[in-house]
Amino acid sequence: MNLKLKIWRQKDATDTGKIVDYNISDVSSDMSFLEMLDVLNTQLIEKGDDPVSFDHDCREGICGSCSLQINGQPHGPDGGTTTCQLHMRKFKDQQTIVIEPFRAKAFPIIKDLIIDRSAFDRIQQAGGYVSVNTSGNTQDANTTPINKVDADHAFDAAACIGCAACVAACKNSSAMLFVSAKVSQYALLPQGQIERQQRVQDMVAQMDEEGFGACTNTGACEAECPKGISLTNIARMNREYIGANLKS
Amino acid sequence: MKIGANFPAATPEGPLEKKWTSYKDKIDLVNPANKRLLDIIVVGTGLAGGSAAATLSELGYNVKAFCFQDSPRRAHSIAAQGGINASKNYMGDGDSNYRLFYDTVKGGDYRAREENVYRLAEVSGNIIDQCVAQGVPFARDYGGLLDNRSFGGVLVSRTFYAKGQTGQQLLLGAYSAMNRQIARGKIKMYNRHEMMDLVIVDGKARGIIAKNLITGELERHSAHAVVIASGGYGNVFYLSTNAMGSNVSAAWKIHKKGAWFANPCFTQIHPTCIPVSGDHQSKLTLMSESLRNDGRIWVPAKEADAKAIREGKLKPTAIIEQDRDYFLERRYPAFGNLVPRDVASRAAKERCDAGFGVNATGEAVYLDFASAIERYGREKALITHHDPNDRELILKLGREVIANKYGNLFQMYEKIVDQNPYETPMMIYPAVHYTMGGVWVDYDLMTTVPGCYAIGEANFSEHGANRLGASALMQGLADGYFVLPYTIGNYLANDIRTGPISTETPEFEQAEKEVKEQLERFINNKGSKSVDYFHKRLGKVMWNNVGMSRNAAGLKEAIKEIQTIREEFYKDVKVPGDVVGFNEELAKAGRVADFLELGELFAKDALEREESCGGHFREEHQTPEGEAKRNKEFQYVAAWEYKGTPSEANLHKEMLAYKYIEVKERSYK
Numbered sequence: 001m002n003l004k005l006k007i008w009r010q011k012d013a014t015d016t017g018k019i020v021d022y023n024i025s026d027v028s029s030d031m032s033f034l035e036m037l038d039v040l041n042t043q044l045i046e047k048g049d050d051p052v053s054f055d056h057d058c059r060e061g062i063c064g065s066c067s068l069q070i071n072g073q074p075h076g077p078d079g080g081t082t083t084c085q086l087h088m089r090k091f092k093d094q095q096t097i098v099i100e101p102f103r104a105k106a107f108p109i110i111k112d113l114i115i116d117r118s119a120f121d122r123i124q125q126a127g128g129y130v131s132v133n134t135s136g137n138t139q140d141a142n143t144t145p146i147n148k149v150d151a152d153h154a155f156d157a158a159a160c161i162g163c164a165a166c167v168a169a170c171k172n173s174s175a176m177l178f179v180s181a182k183v184s185q186y187a188l189l190p191q192g193q194i195e196r197q198q199r200v201q202d203m204v205a206q207m208d209e210e211g212f213g214a215c216t217n218t219g220a221c222e223a224e225c226p227k228g229i230s231l232t233n234i235a236r237m238n239r240e241y242i243g244a245n246l247k248s
Numbered sequence: 249m250k251i252g253a254n255f256p257a258a259t260p261e262g263p264l265e266k267k268w269t270s271y272k273d274k275i276d277l278v279n280p281a282n283k284r285l286l287d288i289i290v291v292g293t294g295l296a297g298g299s300a301a302a303t304l305s306e307l308g309y310n311v312k313a314f315c316f317q318d319s320p321r322r323a324h325s326i327a328a329q330g331g332i333n334a335s336k337n338y339m340g341d342g343d344s345n346y347r348l349f350y351d352t353v354k355g356g357d358y359r360a361r362e363e364n365v366y367r368l369a370e371v372s373g374n375i376i377d378q379c380v381a382q383g384v385p386f387a388r389d390y391g392g393l394l395d396n397r398s399f400g401g402v403l404v405s406r407t408f409y410a411k412g413q414t415g416q417q418l419l420l421g422a423y424s425a426m427n428r429q430i431a432r433g434k435i436k437m438y439n440r441h442e443m444m445d446l447v448i449v450d451g452k453a454r455g456i457i458a459k460n461l462i463t464g465e466l467e468r469h470s471a472h473a474v475v476i477a478s479g480g481y482g483n484v485f486y487l488s489t490n491a492m493g494s495n496v497s498a499a500w501k502i503h504k505k506g507a508w509f510a511n512p513c514f515t516q517i518h519p520t521c522i523p524v525s526g527d528h529q530s531k532l533t534l535m536s537e538s539l540r541n542d543g544r545i546w547v548p549a550k551e552a553d554a555k556a557i558r559e560g561k562l563k564p565t566a567i568i569e570q571d572r573d574y575f576l577e578r579r580y581p582a583f584g585n586l587v588p589r590d591v592a593s594r595a596a597k598e599r600c601d602a603g604f605g606v607n608a609t610g611e612a613v614y615l616d617f618a619s620a621i622e623r624y625g626r627e628k629a630l631i632t633h634h635d636p637n638d639r640e641l642i643l644k645l646g647r648e649v650i651a652n653k654y655g656n657l658f659q660m661y662e663k664i665v666d667q668n669p670y671e672t673p674m675m676i677y678p679a680v681h682y683t684m685g686g687v688w689v690d691y692d693l694m695t696t697v698p699g700c701y702a703i704g705e706a707n708f709s710e711h712g713a714n715r716l717g718a719s720a721l722m723q724g725l726a727d728g729y730f731v732l733p734y735t736i737g738n739y740l741a742n743d744i745r746t747g748p749i750s751t752e753t754p755e756f757e758q759a760e761k762e763v764k765e766q767l768e769r770f771i772n773n774k775g776s777k778s779v780d781y782f783h784k785r786l787g788k789v790m791w792n793n794v795g796m797s798r799n800a801a802g803l804k805e806a807i808k809e810i811q812t813i814r815e816e817f818y819k820d821v822k823v824p825g826d827v828v829g830f831n832e833e834l835a836k837a838g839r840v841a842d843f844l845e846l847g848e849l850f851a852k853d854a855l856e857r858e859e860s861c862g863g864h865f866r867e868e869h870q871t872p873e874g875e876a877k878r879n880k881e882f883q884y885v886a887a888w889e890y891k892g893t894p895s896e897a898n899l900h901k902e903m904l905a906y907k908y909i910e911v912k913e914r915s916y917k
């Protein structure tokens with residue numbers, strides 16, 4: 001198929017940036033979206049133009065590197081999918097595709113479609129861990145049985161890949177889904193109990209400091225999350241946060 | 249106190265089970281106040297590097313960690329699916345440290361160092377304790393205890409897992425331990441930084457030259473020791489299950505500075521990957537080995553049926569039981585579908601080469617879940633008091649069980665292939681997956697460059713000529729959490745009076761200058777072809793001549809072809825943009841330049857090794873049934889010393905003595 005691409009090009013953080021049009025032909029429906037961009041880039045390179053920069057690594061939907069706002073949707077039209085797992089069979093011949101970076105105040109653009117998501121790392125550094133030394137001098141792993149339902153829910157929350165689609169989907173650029181996923185994982189497990197209150201307070205404080213917006217319960221984040229992270233995590237985090245503030 | 253590495257590796261005295269303990273009792277220690285005066289560079293933040301950085305900083309050392317992704321959480325370890333081994337014997341099925349040790353040495357076709365492998369087995373149980381304490385959500389049974397599954401090449405269930413995302417959960421655990429230390433200022437994290445070269449001062453590793461991938465600036469970083477945890481080099485084949493950025497460069501750069509490179513030709517071709525679909529393909533996707541717990545591998549027994557399938561005239565579900573050839577069950581009744589990876593891959597290739605392949609290209613076999621769905625469905629129907637003869641219901645219940653176990657893998661398959669694997673068998677074919685070879689290290693995990701260590705997939709490791717499933721994660725975490733933190737202290741105890749290492753020295757200057765010249769050379773080259781063009785060509789040669797089966801003529805031809813591609817690369821590669829600023833093509837050019845050198849050494853190593861063992865299959869050396877035939881003369885680790893070009897590399901042999909395991913014919917029949 002033949003496609004018309006409208007891609008955000010921006011030289012570096014200081015550049016204002018603009019949409020540039022490209023035509024691409026002979027796209028196979030078996031290609032992934034990123035492979036389609038590879039083909040475009042090879043053409044640009046061989047013509048002596050600057051290829052389009054985008055983040056990617058695993059190309060299996062697990063590392064969270066890839067992003068892209070595709071026709072206004074984070075990770076494009078297919079549900080429960082990262083951009084690297086999106087295939088061209090989801091598009092039609094002659095379609096126009098607008099490709100932009102994930103946009104949020106907390107994520108400055110580095111180049112073209114690449115953004116700086118280090119705010120996410122800093123939120124995790126504020127409390128996204130259990131304070132246990134890695135000396136190996138811990139108790140036997142089966143000493144504390146964990147109810148399977150809680151363990152499974154903790155896993156579901158821990159499946160977040162840190163891609164930031166939730167922030168890109170939210171009209172307020174809120175990071176609540178991402179932060180609540182980590183808070184929930186630990187709140188559901190016995191290992192997370194000791195630092196439970198401090199953790200939620202510290203992570204929320206860092207989230208606010210990074211300039212993410214407030215949550216108004218629209219649910220756009222859950223709808224666009226490629227890993228099905230549930231809104232119930234946000235509700236849980238709100239309870240954790242209120243509980244922690246009452247106690248402190 | 250030890251200053252340099254031992255070659256061949258010296259290992260501690262005493263009985264096998266006491267060696268590691270007695271080593272730990274005897275080594276030199278660094279007192280906590282002195283650890284604050286010592287800096288360590290860790291290149292890589294996967295399971296190996298991440299766990300090492302966290303532990304070393306916790307002990308008190310100042311750690312600088314580097315990764316080329318935008319966050320340590322995105323290292324390629326994140327993609328590991330199936331699980332991690334540990335000899336906990338929670339299942340009570342007869343597991344023990346010795347058995348894990350035995351399985352690993354046998355699985356590796358007797359080409360690994362016994363003492364290292366035993367230590368790995370010994371610390372494996374502790375990994376699970378540690379990860380659970382960090383809040384890693386492993387799968388559990390209804391009693392709340394940890395669940396296990398089976399992987400290939402063993403007769404016990406010792407694999408711990410978190411659905412099909414075990415690597416993700418373990419890496420996020422290591423990342424959380426790193427975050428705790430980053431917040432305290434004990435780890436300084438350099439994201440989007442690439443190590444460009446190693447700096448050696450007075451014969452010791454004292455730092456690196458790194459490139460800030462956002463600004464393009466070169467930076468000098470000094471330390472008292474340098475740890476390389478940069479992962480494997482499977483991408484030398486262009487198409488592999490590795491992440492796009494996985495590369496050999498950090499390991500290759502230290503090789504060129506004096507670290508010997510061991511067994512480069514030992515590569516794992518994984519049997520269950522999604523087949524290649526076309527020329528546009530950028531990577532291959534693994535379907536976890538755990539699927540072989542429930543999936544049965546087959547091709548049509550009649551060539552005519554295979555042909556009809558390839559032409560789209562016949563559906564696999566229409567082929568009756570008698571007309572199917574479950575070739576692994578047929579050839580290896582004892583292990584069946586759970587034979588080790590090298591054996592399963594070769595068997596699939598054999599059937600496809602004989603004309604029984606089932607996709608358009610003839611390079612695919614089936615992985616079928618129909619009987620598992622039925623078995624589970626019937627079981628579930630009985631438990632829930634439903635009619636066990638209601639077919640519709642059984643299929644529904646059975647599919648639910650399968651979805652629960654492998655849901656994310658089935659979904660991944662469907663997205664890529666556009667077929668529903670609950671209804672029609674998956675198509676799979678072997679693909680490059682893991683590299684057992686790597687930087688040579690001694691018992692301390694030190695390379696032949698004093699003060700330079702290699703851990704995780706980057707070293708030549710404990711897996712011999714073939715790695716068993718779920719053992720890479722185990723090795724990465726063992727190295728980083730529990731082994732290196734001891735062994736590195738033994739070296740650094742000698743450095744407590746050294747003081748900070750200056751970067752304003754001729755050695756740093758020279759290293760930086762060389763890196764800069766190479767980058768400028770790429771940018772100023774007036775070529776016409778993209779970096780990928782050369783990478784793909786290299787990959788084709790590697791796959792065709794140095795892949796699943798190799799012979800002397802093909803290997804010689806590969807060496808010549810790789811030399812030609814390398815020459816053309818330097819003449820005709822086109823790298824757009826500038827040295828400054830973000831430039832992915834420039835980063836790729838440097839990585840492919842290194843693959844083009846490694847590829848040649850790889851083929852040379854395969855040519856030199858006149859035997860078949862594990863993943864290395866030389867057509868000249870096989871039994872009448874087509875099984876790998878080892879040669880006692882080659883019971884060694886081939887450690888290559890760099891001498892200016894790959895073709896002049898010098899071979900050093902570390903002979904392997906088996907004192908605790910009897911070397912036997914490796915049979916899974």
Ligand SMILES: Cc1cc2nc3c(=O)[nH]c(=O)nc-3n(C[C@H](O)[C@H](O)[C@H](O)COP(=O)(O)OP(=O)(O)OC[C@H]3O[C@@H](n4cnc5c(N)ncnc54)[C@H](O)[C@@H]3O)c2cc1C
Nearest residue numbers: 292293294295296316325330331443479704705718720721
């Ligand atoms: C799809 C897939 C599934 C797998 N499943 C399993 C499984 O179920 N069980 C199992 O045991 N094993 C599995 N493996 C193997 C296992 O995942 C890897 O061997 C292991 O994770 C490697 O870990 P590592 O820490 O050595 O390296 P990696 O995780 O590859 O990390 C490498 C690190 O080095 C950094 N780096 C590399 N080069 C440079 C440079 N020049 N400068 C700076 N930084 C650099 C990267 O940024 C990264 O942080 C799987 C592998 C694949 C491909």
Ligand code: SF4
Nearest residue numbers: 160161163164166225
């Ligand atoms: S919550 Fe979902 S959308 Fe947000 S970062 Fe995690 S995986 Fe991505």
Ligand code: FES
Nearest residue numbers: 057059064066084
């Ligand atoms: S590239 Fe890793 S999730 Fe898309």
